[in-house]
Every structure is written in C-alpha cells, then in structure tokens.
Amino acid sequence: MAVLVTGGAGYIGSHTVAALLERGEQIIVADNLQQGHREAVLGGKLYVGDLRDGEFLDTVFQENSIDAVIHFAANSLVGESMKDPGKYYHNNVYGTLSLLEAMIRHQVGKIVFSSTAATYGEPENVPIDEHDRTLPTNAYGETKLAMEKMMKWFDVAHGLKYISLRYFNAAGAHASGRIGEDHSPETHLIPLVLQAALGQRPHISVFGDDYPTEDGTCIRDYIHVSDLADAHVLAVDRLREGGDSAVYNLGNGTGFSVKQVIDIARWVTDHEIPAVMEARRAGDPAVLVASSERARQELGWNPSRAKLEDIIGSAWAWHRNNPGGYNKNG
Missing domain, CATH: 3.40.50.720 (NAD(P)-binding Rossmann-like Domain)
Structure with a gap:
C-alpha cells in the first residue's frame, strides 16, 4: 500500500x-x-x-x-x-x-x-x-x-x-543537502537572514525591538x-x-527570539548580516510557542534537531550550495 x-x-x-x-x-x-x-x-x-x-x-x-x-x-x-x-x-x-x-x-x-x-x-x-x-x-x-x-x-x-x-x-534542510527551503516570495525569517548573509539582500529587517521579551524582539517557535x-x-x-x-x-517548547536567530546565523555563517530595526507590524504577538507534550507522549515524537545552531547550520549549507534555490541559474 x-x-x-x-x-x-x-x-x-x-x-x-x-x-x-x-x-x-x-x-x-x-x-x-x-x-x-x-x-x-x-x-x-x-x-x-x-x-x-x-x-x-x-x-x-x-x-x-x-x-x-x-x-x-x-x-x-x-x-x-x-x-x-x-x-x-x-x-x-x-x-x-x-x-x-x-x-x-x-x-x-x-x-x-x-x-x-x-x-x-x-x-x-x-x-x-x-x-x-x-x-x-x-x-x-x-x-x-x-x-x-x-x-x-x-x-x-x-x-x-x-x-x-x-x-x-x-526551518532547516535535509541532511543529504539535496532538498531545502525555496519559496517565492520568501517570507520566513531564517532564509531571509541567510539571503542577507549571501549578499542577496542588503539587510534583514527586525520589526520591533520593544516587546516584553528578554531582548525586546519577538519570540517564535522554530x-x-x-x-x-x-x-x-x-x-x-x-x-x-x-x-x-x-x-x-508540534513545538520546541521554548522558542527563539528574532535577535537570537540573527546572532546564531552570524556565528554559523561567519558573516556580519546587517540588521535594521523597523516599526512593529500590526498583529504580531510578542511570543508564539506551542507545547508538544501530547505529541511526545502519544505519537512518540522526539525531535532530535532542536538546537538553533543545527537548524540554521543545515539551512545555511543548502542555501550556500543552492543560492538560486532549485533554479540553479537564479
């Protein structure tokens, strides 16, 4: 079947x-x-x-x-x-x-x-x-x-x-390096940050740094x-x-801030990745994180790639080798 x-x-x-x-x-x-x-x-x-x-x-x-x-x-x-x-x-x-x-x-x-x-x-x-x-x-x-x-x-x-x-x-890409993230238009934070590392965009925009979080930027589940x-x-x-x-x-239980994502991407890629602070976007909550306890208990789901540096590292490997995405000439 x-x-x-x-x-x-x-x-x-x-x-x-x-x-x-x-x-x-x-x-x-x-x-x-x-x-x-x-x-x-x-x-x-x-x-x-x-x-x-x-x-x-x-x-x-x-x-x-x-x-x-x-x-x-x-x-x-x-x-x-x-x-x-x-x-x-x-x-x-x-x-x-x-x-x-x-x-x-x-x-x-x-x-x-x-x-x-x-x-x-x-x-x-x-x-x-x-x-x-x-x-x-x-x-x-x-x-x-x-x-x-x-x-x-x-x-x-x-x-x-x-x-x-x-x-x-x-986020991230397959361990084989054969498949990864390629959207048009791209709206997700991690590939946008990596595009900045590749010089495909001048900077990454950070929408708001005055949220009630530890570093002032939004926290999201990756x-x-x-x-x-x-x-x-x-x-x-x-x-x-x-x-x-x-x-x-399905969630990682804690979440990562926008600033954390950018800082880890700078470390992983060894690129400066300029960040520009901009006004908040309407409707963006400070923290969005989902509990996955039920999935862990009933489905036996045990995510093994939860570290942010591993997630970004796998994405970077794919984007670096496929800067045009699946369009190799892009």
Whole structure:
C-alpha cells in the first residue's frame, strides 16, 4: 500500500516524502507545482494536477493502492490571505473538500493534515495547548481551522480518521543537502537572514525591538523540517494502528527570539548580516510557542534537531550550495 502526499513537492512535503522513502514506503505525490518544485521530489510517482479537479484525483486513486494520505497542499501566506481571502477559501477549503470526497469514493479512510498554530490566533497561554481556544486572526488560519472541522464531520459521517498537526515555523534542510527551503516570495525569517548573509539582500529587517521579551524582539517557535517530517510519519503509523482522530501541537517548547536567530546565523555563517530595526507590524504577538507534550507522549515524537545552531547550520549549507534555490541559474 502507498501513501499519497499532496503538496509533496513543497518544502515540508518534500522532506516528508524523503522520510517516507528512507523507510521503504511506496509514495505517490500530487502537486500542481504552483509553489512546489519537481526537483524536490526525491522518489515515488509524481502526478501534476490540482486537488480541485475530481477527475485528476480519481485517476490518482484508481491507478494506485493508497491506504493513507498526508495533506500539505495549501496556500500559506498570512499577508496574502488578508488581501485575497477568496483564493485561500477556494484552494485550501474547496481543495480539501474535493480531496476528502475522493477519499470516500475510493474508500481511503486515513489522513494526516499539515495544519498550523495560526488556528489559535492571539495565544491565551504560553506555551499554547491543544485545548486552548481557536480564534484565528487571519484568513489563512481561518481556512486551516475550517479544513480541520471538515475532517471532523467526515469522521462523524464516514468514519474517516484524521490527525491534524499544528505548528509554527519549519526551518532547516535535509541532511543529504539535496532538498531545502525555496519559496517565492520568501517570507520566513531564517532564509531571509541567510539571503542577507549571501549578499542577496542588503539587510534583514527586525520589526520591533520593544516587546516584553528578554531582548525586546519577538519570540517564535522554530522546528527542524526533518523533525516535522518525522511527526507526520509517526501520525500515519498511529492511524494505521487504529488510532482515533486527534489534534497535536508540534513545538520546541521554548522558542527563539528574532535577535537570537540573527546572532546564531552570524556565528554559523561567519558573516556580519546587517540588521535594521523597523516599526512593529500590526498583529504580531510578542511570543508564539506551542507545547508538544501530547505529541511526545502519544505519537512518540522526539525531535532530535532542536538546537538553533543545527537548524540554521543545515539551512545555511543548502542555501550556500543552492543560492538560486532549485533554479540553479537564479
């Protein structure tokens, strides 16, 4: 039996495909390559198409013996979601509805969902717990929460079992050096800092240094992308073993400040990396960190690449060797 990975040519999806391949799984990847990269898919069978196309999905399920799905395919830029919420509802929510309906048609009853801690909105507690209220502050988080709720009702109606994994910032690159982070546009802090180290941007902007944190800059959760991939694989195992539907947070438990990220990047890269202080961005909470105790206890998730210098070091190795990303001429 095979695992279908939607969005498997994207950043976290491709690392999850790599983790599944390393243990001998049969892999089917479905990706429209809107944000993903064909070169990032290290193995398995790639189908290029859109989840909103029911005939495309029927072909994927008919031609392969699939017993579980890992669902990454979604738009994920917070700022864009606030300017064009329709795009996010159509791709994220309708795309997921189309996928779930295809799963029911083809009697595939297990799905692991790549969700987001943005479903919580402004945190009630730090670190955030799975039982905390969900009140998203942007359209992206709202669509991800809608996707989770849809899965819940498909479970009630059809017995489709799901595990939703909520997390903040993936970072780093695969140990092989073959795949890494390449977004367009790039919005994530660590690759932006490394672009400054490579001279691809004049400086890194720091939005606010007067937050109620130890160094005045925002604190965020950063998890090595391969540790996230491991969590998705463990979630598939739990569903295959008969586990019930559940939601799990994935986090490092403490978080790192923007200043810490820049300082460690300077040490790792041995580059100055100029930083320019700018005004706060509206809606940026001081601290966003998720608790992963439940995932550790129930999934057996034990992230092994938690040190910030290791996360940034792996990312630096990939960006230094691939300054144009997957576009080698870039």
